[in-house]
Amino acid sequence: MIPLAFSTNAYTRVRLDEAVADIAAAGYPGVEILVDKPHVWPLTFTQADADKLRRRLADLKLAISNLNANCTFGYFRTAPPEPLF
Numbered sequence: 298m299i300p301l302a303f304s305t306n307a308y309t310r311v312r313l314d315e316a317v318a319d320i321a322a323a324g325y326p327g328v329e330i331l332v333d334k335p336h337v338w339p340l341t342f343t344q345a346d347a348d349k350l351r352r353r354l355a356d357l358k359l360a361i362s363n364l365n366a367n368c369t370f371g372y373f374r375t376a377p378p379e380p381l382f
Contacts, residue, residue, distance in 0.1 A: 302327030302362035305336050313337065314353055321357035328359050332366040 303325045308316030313336040320328050330337055330350075337346075354361065 300326045300360075302329050302360075304329035304331065304365055306331045306365055309335055313350065317350075317353060317357060317359055321359045326358075326360060327362035328354070329363050329365050330361055332364045337364075 303320045303323065305313060305316040305320070305328060308319065309331070311319075313330075316336070317328055332339065337350075
């Protein structure tokens with residue numbers, strides 16, 4: 298069986314730590330991390346943030362499947378109502 302992952306992109310209305318907790322609670326062994334606002338915005342995501350996320354994922358026994366950087370919300374002054382792909 299191929300392990301599945303679920304994306305934090307579906308959780309943009311909650312903090313990243315809440316999103317990964319919900320994904321782990323749903324039984325997924327992996328998570329796709331949204332590299333955009335509000336989760337991992339490269340211009341403000343620090344090494345301390347990365348360390349905290351790494352510990353949280355380890356506590357939840359959740360692996361990172363991939364990083365999703367194809368959304369562009371963070372680059373808009375006035376974000377469109379839906380994500381752009």
